[in-house]
Amino acid sequence: MSRTLRDTLLDQARDLFQRAGIESQSPEQLIAALDVSPSTFREMFRSKADLVMQVTLHDIERQKQEHAELFARVPNPVGRLLSLLEMGIRDLQKVTAPTYFADLIQHYPEAWETGQQHLMSYSYPQLHGLLNDGVMQKLLRGDINIGLVSKIIIEQLNMMLNEQIFPSSRYNIAEVFRSVYLYYFRGLCTDEGIQAASSYFARM
Template sequence: MPPSTLQQTILEETQQLFLQHGISGLTLDALIQHLKISPATFRGMFADKDDLVLQVARYDLERQKKEHAALFAQTSSPVERILMLLQHGIGEMQKVPGTYYVQVQEQHPATWDMLMEHLTTYSYPQIHGLLNEGILQKELRGDINIELVTKIILEQLNLILNPVVFPPSRYNLSEVFRSVYLYYVRGLCTEEGIRAAAAHFSRL
């Protein structure tokens, strides 16, 4: 059952509070105060802070899915769709404080498990499907190992976002993105796919 309008507003506002203060930076009482709702209203929607964190994360993943659909409406090219998806993912990760996922993993294991399940049941199959589609549309070479390439593409995303490897003070993230994915994806492409990748990067 989708959240009510009031619940949606609370989830969106809570997400912004988490991004500003971190999840552990606000007690439940402080959150309720920031949200300007009564404890009774809160209890009518959420069991506790743990449940709030879970619902915020689930709501945000649904938002991202809608944004992916909007991106895909812009092009039918599987290669461009892969690049758009990766770029969107980097943009989303840039919004999140460095301690955010550590706090989720350590303090909210149910939310962490849900996020890991999302990777397994949504992100991985999505990239896998686009690679398969790219082969069928002759934008990608037919001899690639789809399973392995899916894994590599997702691991490269973690690499780009690792501040130890690419400190933001020294590296422009969009340049790192271009350097990693332009050449890697080109290596997977046919001539037609190379043209699609070049068209995407020319617009960055």
């Protein structure tokens, strides 16, 4: 798939927001950082809020594409679950601005809500299917409540991004993510599942 100028600008804006925060950048600073003319910027983005929304939608599509490539490469449902975990850790490690998520939640609620809707319409069914496959293949415990566990995994993400619980000034979000999910997933595995996933656990 050929990349467009819009794709490039959205990637650059995402990287800038994650590195420096969203609210720290005025529209004029954004235009300068993206190295485009004001007229080109205005043709593509109605406002800074529109840019943030487009960045959110663009990143959702990137994740879906990466997941499709992963699923084509990894047949094992436990391997898929843990590879998704690795991707999540990698993505969160790129967010070095401590204000990034707070900026998104407080100042761009529509973009934040779009991300939340994506979790429920895409991530929840994806998790539910992988957990079900893992149980059927006896890689995950047969007594787990798949719907409840899927919900818990989603809500754990919201908990981690809650500044009241894990303030970014004190906690590294990628390390919190790893600590929450790695041990939780391990507890869901059967002995066979742990053996199948041993290489993932060893490198996380």
